[in-house]
Amino acid sequence: MTSDATPLLSVRGLEKRYGARIGCTDVSFDLWPGEVLAVVGESGSGKTTLLSCVSARLEPTAGTVSYRMRDGETRDLGRLTEAERRFLARTDWGFVHQNPADGLRMRVSAGANVGERLMAVGNRHYGRLREAGADWLGRVEIDAARIDDRPTEFSGGMRQRLQIARNLVTHPRLVFMDEPTGGLDVSVQARVLDLLRSLVADLGLAAIVVTHDLAVARLLSQRMIVMKAGEVVEAGLTDRVLDDPHHPYTQLLVASIPEA
Numbered sequence: 001m002t003s004d005a006t007p008l009l010s011v012r013g014l015e016k017r018y019g020a021r022i023g024c025t026d027v028s029f030d031l032w033p034g035e036v037l038a039v040v041g042e043s044g045s046g047k048t049t050l051l052s053c054v055s056a057r058l059e060p061t062a063g064t065v066s067y068r069m070r071d072g073e074t075r076d077l078g079r080l081t082e083a084e085r086r087f088l089a090r091t092d093w094g095f096v097h098q099n100p101a102d103g104l105r106m107r108v109s110a111g112a113n114v115g116e117r118l119m120a121v122g123n124r125h126y127g128r129l130r131e132a133g134a135d136w137l138g139r140v141e142i143d144a145a146r147i148d149d150r151p152t153e154f155s156g157g158m159r160q161r162l163q164i165a166r167n168l169v170t171h172p173r174l175v176f177m178d179e180p181t182g183g184l185d186v187s188v189q190a191r192v193l194d195l196l197r198s199l200v201a202d203l204g205l206a207a208i209v210v211t212h213d214l215a216v217a218r219l220l221s222q223r224m225i226v227m228k229a230g231e232v233v234e235a236g237l238t239d240r241v242l243d244d245p246h247h248p249y250t251q252l253l254v255a256s257i258p259e260a
Contacts, residue, residue: 029225040214065077092174
């Protein structure tokens with residue numbers, strides 16, 4: 001039996017090159033069950049490349065990513081079959097995109113978007129699928145009466161909340177988030193962030209959040225890594241890194257936060 005003393009995800013010496021250009025290099029970290037890790041840095045720092053490699057959406061040039069499966073066995077993602085990776089992505093993982101349209105099926109109803117994920121884990125009973133859809137719409141603050149409406153009829157904030165519901169309905173153990181509030185108005189951002197924080201805590205999810213916004217990192221994560229030019233320049237507990245940054249680049253990022 002495996003305990004929570006074993007990391008859920010282990011990244012070792014990860015590198016991704018695009019020809020001569022480095023996307024990310026020599027990245028290593030562990031992610032523990034129920035922990036939220038923020039990956040921060042400016043545009044072009046390599047954080048999105050890192051997220052794509054860790055989530056098996058992009059094949060790394062070097063290094064390994066290992067994941068502890070539900071049966072307790074830790075597997076090298078690079079050695080999984082394509083079918084095994086797809087199954088993980090549909091069931092045990094979630095992926096929240098910056099643009100909700102990238103994570104939703106825009107031409108089917110809100111209820112169908114949520115129900116599809118449940119069908120991937122074997123649920124086929126129409127009544128139960130619809131009941132779960134309505135329940136999850138309520139959890140993400142969307143009126144259940146809109147279960148038959150398509151995402152094209154929703155605002156940007158509602159689409160993002162629907163995408164969150166679609167990803168969390170299967171109770172994944174790990175959620176990847178790529179700038180989850182980056183495309184939203186400031187007033188909508190706060191609402192979505194509060195929702196994400198409460199759901200992640202209530203469900204005990206582990207998450208990796210890529211963001212350029214240090215306020216998002218502080219609100220959502222316990223630990224963070226700072227990237228610059230594809231390399232990790234600082235890592236540690238979120239409050240420590242933000243309140244007492246050691247690397248000059250992190251100090252610059254923190255100093256650039258507008259005064260409240």
